[in-house]
Amino acid sequence: MLTAKNHNGSLVTLFNIETKEKIIEMKKEGHYHCPCCENEVTIKAGKMKVPHFAHKRNSSCHAFSEPESEYHLLGKLNLYQWVSTQYPATLEAYIPEIKQRADILVMSGNKKYAIEFQCSSIPEEVFIQRTNSYLSAGIFPVWILGEKNINKLGQNEFSLRHFDWLFLSGSQESPSIVAYCPLKHRLAKLHKIIPFSPRTAFALHSHFPLSGLSFNDLFEMQSGVFPFLSRWREKRRAWSFHNGKSANWKDPFYRNLYINQLTPATLPPEIGIPVPGIHMVETAAIRWQSYIFTDTIYRKEEGRPVLMNEFIQAYRNRIDMGHIRLRVLPLISEKDCLFPLFGYVSFLLSTGYIEEREKGYFKVRKKVEIPRTVAQAVELEKNFYYVHQNLLQWGK
Ligand SMILES: [Zn+2]
Known part of the structure; x- marks a missing residue:
């Protein structure tokens, strides 16, 4: 997690605190708590690491599943920084009525979106339950798959696990899978997905630097024919x-x-x-x-x-x-x-x-x-x- 409560009860985010000295100072300042379960959390920071908070051992927090990978932390941070220049957004927003924490909550006009950047597999039931909870709270879920999960077999050929298929979104006629790579700072889309078998599929693969996209581009449909x-x-x-x-x-x-x-x-x-x-x-x-x-x-x-x-x-x-x-x-x-x-x-x-x-x-x-x-x-x-x-x- 990137956000925690300090001893005053105010929220502290680690995203723009990069210097080692500042981290050491913060560590000295003392106690931080999880905004969801109120349990104590500690700062984890290393040379190559994205500084973050983590629960102490044996935590039974429902809002955060740990450990969070570097890939996930970095992606969450990048996506937050990107979307917050376009719309009011909250990092790791806790939504009390559904007891769920979104990676990023976005307010676009009178519409609310919950961005979930998912890098590791979660059970299908959990995916569905989280999706339905957001919808019941009037929040539109935007699931973005960690691009490293996408297994490319050839130019337009992919191996997609059962879990990856859950990310298919958009219209039934022309759905797509949106993925993000925090290492390359790029957003990828698979469109026109044509499965040959349960796992192998042909698809049009396009990627764009995140900086060149707007939040609404996530929902744009791409057309085009590809030779499969x-x-x-x-x-x-x-x-x-x-x-x-x-x-x-x-x-x-x-x-x-x-x-x-x-x-x-x-x-x-x-x-x-x-x-x-x-x-x-x-x-x-x-x-x-x-x-x-x-x-x-x-x-x-x-x-x-x-x-x-x-x-x-x-x-x-x-x-x-x-x-x-x-x-x-x-x-x-x-x-x-x-x-x-x-x-x-x-x-x-x-x-x-x-x-x-x-x-x-x-x-x-x-x-x-x-x-x-x-x-x-x-x-x-x-x-x-x-x-x-x-x-x-x-x-x-
Ligand atoms: Zn917690």
Whole structure:
């Protein structure tokens, strides 16, 4: 923590006290207390350290989790210094009605924001509980992830842990993850996040020096298209190849393929495609789309009707059975879990596999061709991506 009460009960912040002498003097001055639990805290300062207060051993303070890393302290301080030049802000503000302490509380007009700079993982329930408490107090939470947590695998490719996904915020159509690096003094954003699997995702990555940004820029949406489709295909091909050999038949996904006389190596390319809303599903696209496909149009002949309701039922059933898992996205307030399904149905429409007769009422226009051999699967895949690349490289 960077703020504590001195013996007079006034708040002392360590952020602009940099000299060693001053720290020594403060230490001599005596006792400091935690503004939240009133327990005694001591000054910690070293050569390379951000001076800060820390509870004595065995503290049971609810407002501060310790130890705080240097990375976290520095980030909190930088973000505070940055935002406080734009709006009235309080560092480590304690909010009594919800018994919660925000890293930074910002007052922008009549709106209140709580900035949480989070560098270490906390349990999902704690994340959700803190978020909901802020909202219940009329405070809009702004969670910023420590950038060191983001694991970049390639130009536009990332490995995101379950915890990192909690930071997804903004609109359900185009959410982003905001991260900050106190060592580079820069803010990073991941936009257009397209997961291939529960952990691997493609995304547009942009960063800006903090000094060049305003607080409101945090909420700006970024648009742009980035070339991820060739990597997507590579990963999908690698998946087909690998999983064809090591399929676990106890897994409901493989069992479902087996029942339907399909194999990973010869799945049609129409299964496992990037669609809008895909970030809302934790289950890999290949899996969830295979369920939708086999449960709806797979066994229907040309000309047969298929209802929007059948797609919805299939999706809901698989969710209930635990075969399709949706992501927990506490920062996206208005979300429709059907959004990714609509993305897939609209793909089937645009590619002419189904056509709409009336609202919610379709008919099968042409059947998806099922490859019989691996060689044929390779050929179909090539042709499919050649014909539909504009549609699949969405982000128009
Ligand atoms: Zn305390």
